[in-house]
Amino acid sequence: MKALWVCSQPLNTNTKHKLHHMLGAIIGDIVGSRFEFNNTSDFDFELFTSACDYTDDSICTFAVADAILSGKPYGEAMLAWCRRYPHPMGSYGGGFARWIHSAHPVPYNRFGNGSAMRVSAVGWLFDTEEEVLEQARQSAEITHNHPEGIKGAQATAAVIFLARTGHSKDFIRAYVEEQFHYDLSRTCDEIRPGYRHVESCQETVPEAITAFLEGESFEDVIRTAVSLGGDCDTLTAIAGSIAEGFYGVPDFLKKECFRRLPQDLRAVLQHFNNN
Numbered sequence: 001m002k003a004l005w006v007c008s009q010p011l012n013t014n015t016k017h018k019l020h021h022m023l024g025a026i027i028g029d030i031v032g033s034r035f036e037f038n039n040t041s042d043f044d045f046e047l048f049t050s051a052c053d054y055t056d057d058s059i060c061t062f063a064v065a066d067a068i069l070s071g072k073p074y075g076e077a078m079l080a081w082c083r084r085y086p087h088p089m090g091s092y093g094g095g096f097a098r099w100i101h102s103a104h105p106v107p108y109n110r111f112g113n114g115s116a117m118r119v120s121a122v123g124w125l126f127d128t129e130e131e132v133l134e135q136a137r138q139s140a141e142i143t144h145n146h147p148e149g150i151k152g153a154q155a156t157a158a159v160i161f162l163a164r165t166g167h168s169k170d171f172i173r174a175y176v177e178e179q180f181h182y183d184l185s186r187t188c189d190e191i192r193p194g195y196r197h198v199e200s201c202q203e204t205v206p207e208a209i210t211a212f213l214e215g216e217s218f219e220d221v222i223r224t225a226v227s228l229g230g231d232c233d234t235l236t237a238i239a240g241s242i243a244e245g246f247y248g249v250p251d252f253l254k255k256e257c258f259r260r261l262p263q264d265l266r267a268v269l270q271h272f273n274n275n
Helices: 018-033 056-070 074-084 094-101 120-125 129-141 147-164 169-179 188-194 205-214 218-228 232-247 251-260 263-274
Strands: none
Touching: 018 056, 018 120, 018 218, 018 232, 018 251, 056 074, 056 120, 056 129, 056 232, 056 263, 074 094, 120 129, 120 147, 120 232, 129 147, 147 169, 147 205, 147 232, 169 205, 188 205, 188 218, 205 218, 205 232, 218 232
């Protein structure tokens, strides 16, 4: 994907505090986790319960962040983290699980939504559109080297970048439709009745972006994304990662998210903020 028509502007290139913003994806994952195979169309649900937990989506998200922070290749970091956490809630998808356990892992030409759900750190840690698109491509193609898998990662990272750099929802909608050719014309009310559990970028990323476009706060985006159903933890992780760039995250949600993470995942965040 070629760099496009984002207005250039001076950005803060100090990466301190930015990884805190990766919590939007993690919160979305945790909140959505209990609805992955038990969808609800209800908006009025408790955000965090004992049935919620971080899933493979969070592990992969931290792996991408750690690769950027440490300078490791994306594939090396991904294998290390996923092998450290071999049995997360929800488990790893079949093709990805085989990749993790392979003696010689190679990309497998898939377009699953895993490339998009793990990419949020790219949207926060790089400060030009060109870098965001290129690093999103690199993070995706270690596994999801199909054009649609790469496109899903690039679209998600680009929208996070646009959201955090002050672009309007109207601008973001037009950008996504023109540059990635995703159909954002349907409302969530139109999507919801026929939506099902599907794990492709093509049928997850546009829906997550639509949930963000309709939501009126970070929490509202999370609730809207959950109400769509589908691959709920992943869809809500993507929507949450974008929503944080636009709205920020309430402190009470940050605190609850930190409380639920194991120490080594917290350490990635702490290392970043102490750097």
